[in-house]
Amino acid sequence: MPTILITGANRGIGLELVRQYAADGWHVLACCRSPENAHDLNKLAQHSNGQITLHLLDVTQAAQRAALVAQLKGQAIDILFNSAGVSGSWSSQGFGQCQEKEWLDVLHINVVTPMLMMQDFAANVALSERKIIANMSSKMGSITDNTSGGSYLYRSSKAALNMVNKSAAHDLARKGIAVVALHPGWVRTDMGGPNGELSVEESVAALKHNLANVTFADSGRLIDIDGSTIPW
Template sequence: MSGTILITGSNRGIGLEVSRQFASEGWRVLACCRDLSNADLLRALSEQYANVRLLPLDVTDHQAVAALGRTLQDESIDILLNNAGYYGPKGVGFGNVDFDEWRRVLETNTIAPYVMAETFADKVAASGRRVIAVLSSKVGSIADNTSGGGYIYRSSKTAVNQVVKSLSIDLRDRGISVIALHPGWVKTAMGGPNALISVEESAAGLKRVLLNASLENSGRFINYDGSEIPW
């Protein structure tokens, strides 16, 4: 059964490939990105698939998010995938933290997914599948942190995992499943050329997890291969 999926950060990497894989199976894809004029691959995807609708959106602009909610006021959204993310400066160790960048990363990775959930919860609740997912990262797992460092990106993903957990409780009565996802170490602009898996493999795994999401696994942190990751 197909449906409608809204994906943020759809212009490249995992977001683009997830959009492609859902579109190829007949799903209606609401593909969001900040700058459509520079999203050549995403525009090409929309030309290939008539079921892909392009929508400009900066997830850190809360007025723009609210405006998109009004634009899509008559829609039901089966899956809301908060994929847009910002890594910030790399190699951030103790004593070398850019606090302005930290705030910027938190705005994108932690606050924006909550704002999206608050804005689109009614539309998700009105759908058949009722799933909200956030692309987190294993580096946000407190149990998995054995190397230290990475204060900015790590903390943003740990914090959004807590947002996911609270949403899973607060939205359960509305039948909405909320999950955090780890895409694996993926060969993207963020993951780099030494990463372990292709974007196609990651997206295919994420798609399977999304399609199997339910209230039974709501509030969990799930790897792209379906295994659970400790908080």
């Protein structure tokens, strides 16, 4: 069966990715900071007949990443899905409100750790049949789409992730790996808020559809929830 590794798998879009991929018969490597406290994720795993395996992974911790690399050595991973991310406080992202430490924390989690995950697990992805790395981005990282200003922390982190994604697409081409950035839509989650246009179920169904249609020719794209390309 195909295998997917998902970070941030304990809630929101990450948890629903686990649910839907397992339902489709995938082996899901579900990674989160506190597996023992991820009650919904544990329930899914307990009823998955071994299809879902839980793994301790705070993506910011080098020792935990190294331990998982060692544990999964030689394991083919068809899709590496870097879903873990943060927005930062929306109330401190206007002009004149931005604070250095919070901004650096957002950049660390949203930009640096996806790159480190790609470096750590590219060899596993190269062993697989599908050879896809998916980075959860956002239309809010598009400079062209920015018509309102503000949201400096989140916008800048996703714009930077888009550049990391594009560079990795070039660098991993020799391994036959397609690297894509995905916009999940405006989703009703803790991050997206209660007014989002999509449920997590609808968003994940669309993300899965887009990933199912990804080919090597798509590598480097920023893909909207409807499958179209979002301009940089």
